[in-house]
Amino acid sequence: QVQLVESGGGLVQAGGSLRLSCAASGRTFSSHVMGWFRQAPGSEREFVAAISRNGYSTSYADSVKGRFTISRDNAKNTVALQMNSLKPEDTAVYYCATRRAGWGMSTSKDDFSSWGQGTQVTVSS
16 A cells, blocks of 8 residues: 655645645555545545656646646655646645556546545635
């Protein structure tokens, strides 16, 4: 089981930037598709971005496309989410997640098996 720990959340004004990071345990990090999801109060957890095992393929929710960038460093077992031009509607708890080793890209939260504890992102207007 991969253990995931997110960091980098905080309070930022609209239009600002934040960079989230997720550190993963284990020696099979490069075998896992990684994803970021978010959950606002009273809402379902929703897909934000995903990245393939080798980092060559990425996928984004329409709501963040052009503003957020997902990246990974397989040598350091980390995945990051660079968030620019933040909006108040981006306010949520952000979760890092991983699919089982060897499985392909997905945007469905039901396809991700391991989750971090989440980090709060608050964007003020």
